[in-house]
Amino acid sequence: MAGSELPASNRSTTISSSTLREVKVEDAVGMVLAHDLTQIVPGEFKGRLFRKGHVVVGEDIPKLKDIGKEHLYVIELAEGDLHEDDAALRMAVALGGDNTVIGEPHEGKVSVKSEITGLANISREVVDGINRLGEIALATVLHQRVVRPGDGVAATRAIPLIVSEQKVKEVERLASEYRNKHGIAPISVRPLRSMKAGLLTTGTEVFTGRIADKFGPAVKAKLESLGSVVAEQRFAPDDRHTIVNEIHYFLKQGYDMILVTGGMSVDPDDRTPGAIAEAGTDIVSYGTPMLPGSMLLFGYLRGVPIFGLPGCVMHDPYTSFDVLLPRVLAGDTVVKEDIVEMGYGGLHRC
Numbered sequence: 475m476a477g478s479e480l481p482a483s484n485r486s487t488t489i490s491s492s493t494l495r496e497v498k499v500e501d502a503v504g505m506v507l508a509h510d511l512t513q514i515v516p517g518e519f520k521g522r523l524f525r526k527g528h529v530v531v532g533e534d535i536p537k538l539k540d541i542g543k544e545h546l547y548v549i550e551l552a553e554g555d556l557h558e559d560d561a562a563l564r565m566a567v568a569l570g571g572d573n574t575v576i577g578e579p580h581e582g583k584v585s586v587k588s589e590i591t592g593l594a595n596i597s598r599e600v601v602d603g604i605n606r607l608g609e610i611a612l613a614t615v616l617h618q619r620v621v622r623p624g625d626g627v628a629a630t631r632a633i634p635l636i637v638s639e640q641k642v643k644e645v646e647r648l649a650s651e652y653r654n655k656h657g658i659a660p661i662s663v664r665p666l667r668s669m670k671a672g673l674l675t676t677g678t679e680v681f682t683g684r685i686a687d688k689f690g691p692a693v694k695a696k697l698e699s700l701g702s703v704v705a706e707q708r709f710a711p712d713d714r715h716t717i718v719n720e721i722h723y724f725l726k727q728g729y730d731m732i733l734v735t736g737g738m739s740v741d742p743d744d745r746t747p748g749a750i751a752e753a754g755t756d757i758v759s760y761g762t763p764m765l766p767g768s769m770l771l772f773g774y775l776r777g778v779p780i781f782g783l784p785g786c787v788m789h790d791p792y793t794s795f796d797v798l799l800p801r802v803l804a805g806d807t808v809v810k811e812d813i814v815e816m817g818y819g820g821l822h823r824c
């Protein structure tokens with residue numbers, strides 16, 4: 475029942491059986507705003523100028539005109555329809571789970587934020603299924619991304635001002651189907667365990683003191699930023715036998731993880747991959763399809779995760795180590811297919 479032939483002040487639109495009636499801003503004094511109104515001043519401000527529920531007063535009129543509003547809506551919601559804020563909120567409540575917190579509706583949007591440092595668990599299947607429905611939108615970070623307290627993990631949004639409740643019920647159905655099947659919400663954050671690592675730094679140039687060690691501080695900082703520690707660091711020359719012995723020493727100490735740095739590439743003095751294998755490691759992969767970090771080795775030595783860390787981990791903030799370390803800390807068993815999948819989207823720097 476769109477009435478475009480009527481004067482603007484009387485114009486109304488019907489969505490499902492709800493009605494949106496347009497009122498000229500000059501006639502809107504005393505009226506309650508039906509939704510948040512946004513102002514954008516590039517480089518200065520983007521946000522809510524007026525909040526849903528605000529009662530319009532005379533001095534609002536020039537401000538409303540400044541943001542391009544000549545008319546405001548009066549909403550008469552029909553049974554079975556939802557206001558954008560309520561739709562976005564119900565979606566977020568249905569989707570958000572462990573270690574997430576849901577924000578207040580804002581301009582038809584609700585954010586789901588992380589409460590902890592952890593690994594985002596995002597079901598791509600659920601996200602795509604929801605975005606196929608139309609009229610509603612769900613944007614998320616990538617699955618397995620490290621998030622910090624307060625980081626956004628997802629945001630829900632209603633596209634029109636009024637959304638059929640059926641759409642939201644379908645979101646709720648998809649979310650609860652996922653929860654029943656996987657025992658976790660489709661959008662959640664998995665905590666990281668605190669692990670103690672043994673760190674072996676190889677390289678004759680470092681062992682003999684020709685150059686100062688730069689790997690130790692870098693690896694310690696990476697672990698500490700995720701709540702773990704390097705419990706002990708030791709040094710070895712580029713000698714396979716010594717490296718094997720040092721790895722076995724760490725194993726005996728009962729550390730949760732063993733890290734070996736340097737000597738991971740193609741030179742004759744690069745003894746680390748051979749030594750890790752000789753120590754008895756079940757190698758999941760030597761080589762990862764990600765740059766930087768392509769020469770990384772990952773395996774398990776009697777169940778203990780062991781990494782061979784190539785040179786770039788020393789100086790690059792985001793390498794294959796920064797992808798795999800949080801997976802290990804989250805308690806995942808890393809398999810070959812996890813490594814295979816790192817190549818798609820894995821080019822960060824070369």
Ligand SMILES: Nc1nc2c(c(=O)[nH]1)N[C@H]1C(S)=C(S)[C@@H](COP(=O)(O)OP(=O)(O)OC[C@H]3O[C@@H](n4cnc5c(N)ncnc54)[C@H](O)[C@@H]3O)O[C@H]1N2
Pocket residue numbers: 675676677679680685686687688689690735736737738739740741744767768769783784785786
């Ligand atoms: N021809 C090829 N060259 C390179 C390849 C390749 O496949 N073919 N791979 C490249 C990649 S990727 C990496 S990463 C680097 C280095 O790999 P390595 O792990 O073998 O590193 P190193 O040879 O042991 O050392 C390289 C460089 O870094 C210095 N270093 C090592 N450890 C320390 C330390 N603890 N503190 C300070 N500095 C350290 C070392 O002295 C060397 O200057 O290889 C590429 N090349």
Ligand code: MOO
Pocket residue numbers: 764765766767768769770784785786787
């Ligand atoms: O393993 Mo290299 O570290 O890709 O740069």
